[in-house]
Amino acid sequence: MTGTGTILLGCIADDFTGATDLASMLVSNGMRTIQTIGIPASGDCDDVDAVVIALKTRTVPAEKAVSQSLEALQWLQTFSCRQYLFKYCSTFDSTPAGNIGPVAEALGRALETEFFIACPAFPANGRMVYQGHLFVGNRLLSESGMRNHPLTPMRDSDLVRVLQEQIRRMSGLIAHEVIAQGSSAIRHAIQALRREGVTCAIADAIDDRDLLALGQACADHRLITGGSGIAMGLPENFRQEGLLKTTDADRMPRVAGRRVVLSGSASLRTNEQVVAWKQAGGPAFRIDPMQLAEGRDNISEAVGFALQAETPVLIFSTPDTSELASVQESLGAGRAGELVEAAMAAIAVRLRQNGFRNFVVAGGETSGAVVQALDVRKLRIGPCIAPGVPLTVSVGDDPFGLVLKSGNFGDVAFFSQALEALEQGHAA
Ligand SMILES: Nc1ncnc2c1ncn2[C@@H]1O[C@H](COP(=O)(O)OP(=O)(O)OP(=O)(O)O)[C@@H](O)[C@H]1O
Numbered sequence: 176m177t178g179t180g181t182i183l184l185g186c187i188a189d190d191f192t193g194a195t196d197l198a199s200m201l202v203s204n205g206m207r208t209i210q211t212i213g214i215p216a217s218g219d220c221d222d223v224d225a226v227v228i229a230l231k232t233r234t235v236p237a238e239k240a241v242s243q244s245l246e247a248l249q250w251l252q253t254f255s256c257r258q259y260l261f262k263y264c265s266t267f268d269s270t271p272a273g274n275i276g277p278v279a280e281a282l283g284r285a286l287e288t289e290f291f292i293a294c295p296a297f298p299a300n301g302r303m304v305y306q307g308h309l310f311v312g313n314r315l316l317s318e319s320g321m322r323n324h325p326l327t328p329m330r331d332s333d334l335v336r337v338l339q340e341q342i343r344r345m346s347g348l349i350a351h352e353v354i355a356q357g358s359s360a361i362r363h364a365i366q367a368l369r370r371e372g373v374t375c376a377i378a379d380a381i382d383d384r385d386l387l388a389l390g391q392a393c394a395d396h397r398l399i400t401g402g403s404g405i406a407m408g409l410p411e412n413f414r415q416e417g418l419l420k421t422t423d424a425d426r427m428p429r430v431a432g433r434r435v436v437l438s439g440s441a442s443l444r445t446n447e448q449v450v451a452w453k454q455a456g457g458p459a460f461r462i463d464p465m466q467l468a469e470g471r472d473n474i475s476e477a478v479g480f481a482l483q484a485e486t487p488v489l490i491f492s493t494p495d496t497s498e499l500a501s502v503q504e505s506l507g508a509g510r511a512g513e514l515v516e517a518a519m520a521a522i523a524v525r526l527r528q529n530g531f532r533n534f535v536v537a538g539g540e541t542s543g544a545v546v547q548a549l550d551v552r553k554l555r556i557g558p559c560i561a562p563g564v565p566l567t568v569s570v571g572d573d574p575f576g577l578v579l580k581s582g583n584f585g586d587v588a589f590f591s592q593a594l595e596a597l598e599q600g601h602a603a
Pocket residue numbers: 192439440441442445464492493494498499502503511512513514515516537538539540541542580581582583
């Protein structure tokens with residue numbers, strides 16, 4: 176297949192809201208960006224500077240993650256991208272089997288590049304890398320909530336060691352003393368590492384200045400890997416070459432129609448957002464997986480609740496920690512998750528049939544389920560509402576306004592901020 180249009184930066188993300196996070200970073204820095212849900216069937220990418228392909232490869236077996244990522248790369252290569260980026264989580268979510276290392280290595284091989292950096296830092300959301308160790312806020316990764324993640328428990332904060340366990344190449348470190356000296360020092364350090372046989376290096380970054388210096392230093396790298404933060408400095412490289420001319424990359428139409436918040440996220444931060452919404456008197460309906468399992472029609476009840484309300488409502492399943500443990504013990508984590516995801520997807524479809532066109536969705540898996548049910552294939556990315564969470568509009572004849580939030584992103588008042596942004600067609 177040969178694509179039409181040109182793409183400067185071709186990106187592959189290992190999960191859904193992670194892709195939106197990256198796309199938002201690119202748009203905020205002046206690149207017109209489309210996010211696709213999976214590998215697109217069509218080959219047109221006109222009026223776009225960057226494409227982010229959202230895969231769901233974070234926790235699938237490593238061989239599957241590698242083959243899907245290579246397929247995504249092949250699609251992007253039809254547009255002869257200048258540079259490629261592999262986006263993973265800012266908390267480096269992975270197991271010793273992968274998938275960050277194996278996918279990055281496979282992409283590197285396919286692109287015939289001998290070296291890549293790995294940098295998950297995203298200081299705006301409290302993810303910093305120092306001496307190769309990842310911090311979440313003021314805690315080491317291994318002492319953060321990620322320690323007990325059900326699928327990818329992160330119990331070692333030393334990313335050089337974590338990465339080395341996943342790859343065949345030799346991993347190294349570009350330490351903060353070098354990063355702080357700027358891009359030319361970083362380039363020299365990379366050359367020195369390469370002479371020692373190091374083929375991929377964790378890069379320290381504790382603030383945006385570090386990320387900008389890294390971006391500049393990696394202008395000629397075929398492949399870059401990291402969280403969305405690592406993309407911060409890349410648009411400027413294209414601008415310097417005269418390849419980026421747009422000044423309104425985040426221009427976005429407003430979508431008319433009713434609004435709703437759907438929260439199937441089980442994250443701590445989403446919990447706080449649900450509490451804040453209710454404390455502020457926002458109308459809320461709770462979806463209960465135990466009731467769903469007993470066959471109660473929570474779906475019609477939630478839809479009825481939303482239809483009768485005069486203002487946007489929150490429909491949530493977000494449990495507190497003890498509720499989650501007890502539901503998962505009764506139903507199993509997989510079944511509980513499936514029930515809730517299917518319910519949220521069905522509610523979105525029923526609301527669409529009743530004039531709802533704007534959806535705020537909390538949770539990566541939940542967002543995937545809702546977007547799939549609404550048959551959304553591509554998103555145009557607009558202005559940023561909170562770090563990592565942009566306003567988006569689906570591409571197609573019957574567009575939806577969508578805000579897709581990773582569990583731990585956004586401040587406590589996020590739901591009202593997102594609804595307001597959908598109403599205005601731009602972020603406050
Ligand atoms: N009350 C509940 N009981 C059990 N499982 C639930 C409940 N509410 C939601 N879930 C499930 O928990 C999972 C939450 O994952 P999801 O990715 O949507 O959000 P998240 O936990 O915030 O993660 P992320 O940080 O990736 O966004 C989903 O599978 C969802 O269906």
